[in-house]
Amino acid sequence: MSLLYNFVIDLYSIMLLILICISTSKQDDKKSLQYKIYQWVLHITILMLVVDILSRFDGKPDTVFPYINYFGNFGSFLLGPILPSLWLLYVYEQVFQKNRLVRCVSIPLVILNAVNFVILVLTQFNGWYYYIDSDNIYHRGPFFLLAASYSLGLLLIAFIMIIANRRRIEKKNFFTLVFFAIPPSICSILQAIFYGISLTFCGVVVSLQIVTLNIKNHSMYTDYLTGVYNRNRLEIFLKEKISTCTVEKTFSAIMMDLNNFKVINDTYGHDTGDTALKTFTDLLSRSLNAKDFLARYGGDEFFIVLDISDKLSLEAMVRKISNIMDDFNASGEQPFQLDFSMGYEVYDYYSGMEIDEFEKQLDLLMYKNKQESRAV
Secondary structure, eight states, X not given: OHHHHHHHHHHHHHHHHHHHHHHHTTOSOTTSHHHHHHHHHHHHHHHHHHHHHHTTOOSOTTSSHHXXXXXXXXXXXXXXXXXXXXXXXXXXXXXXXXXXXHHHHHHHHHHXXXXXXXXXXXXXXXXXXXXXXXXXXXXXXXXXXXXXXXXXXXXXXXXXXXXXXXXXXOHHHHHXXXXXXXXXXXXXXXXXXSTTOOOHHHHHHHHHHHHHHHHHHHHHTBOTTTOSBOHHHHHHHHHHHHXXXXXXXXXXXXEEEETTHHHHHHXXXXXXXXXXXXXXXXXXXXXXXXXXEEEEEETTEEEEEEOOOSHHHHHHHHHHHHHHHHHHHHHTXXXXXXXEEEEEEEOOGGGOOOHHHHHHHHHHHHHHHXXXXXXX
């Protein structure tokens, strides 16, 4: 009965994960490291559910059950640390968004999993993690908690990283990342109480569904090329800012575009043009604070929303952006120069302007700046 019960639960979870895989395969950002790591998380979870089914074939020593049981338990302990390792990499990428750093972090995780593999191989001779008796019954070994500590430790490190860097993470992403470990932890406790019933991976599946919903929402409001918000998200955000601003606390916005983008495309090709847009976005991101809002307005135009209520502070931010762009152009890192125009203004609470009116005001200011630049 236990075998059948676990089979039904795991099979249902596998089917849900396959549907998630199909759903996420339609994402625009398939080349991103975040997408690749998440796909690995999904695939490894499916594989772990399969080996979990195989590890339940206790008893009947005179049948094929012992071979299935051996393979299933070996696979379970082998894959055990891999899933939280991938989750830790996913969290690290979400927090720092630096592919090079993620690859550096992966080195100690590979070493940890290699050590686990060596101990697992030795377990087959000395029963450290587990052993299967002559009646084909699984038993926990003296170092079983060591194997369990790998997963719990990695999840704990990921959780601490999320909490410590919560200011770097958007609120909606923060909730998703923090929530991930809760369902598996609850299910692990229940599984320990009701020994023999597979529940932990059901909790993982629940967490992955939440993460998938967050990814799909992120994809809806993210520009696929630059990784910043798109115009749809900008319109929603601006509507919120206008509706919540007060006399004492309003906001500012900057509208920018690349003056020479067509020249870059015609001279160096569209790939270099894409690089120019990504570089411009990255430089803007470095200029801004964590709470500032950056969106690609369309083509080579970008829109920044700032929690700044006075003109002097806004002008200071404009100078900061200009200085960072000047430093880049002076460095000669790329064959192109990033020449840009901008229009900026503090939103006037008393004006009662709607979104399109405010955007039009910034667009006119940006056009004026472009004309002045050409006249110089």
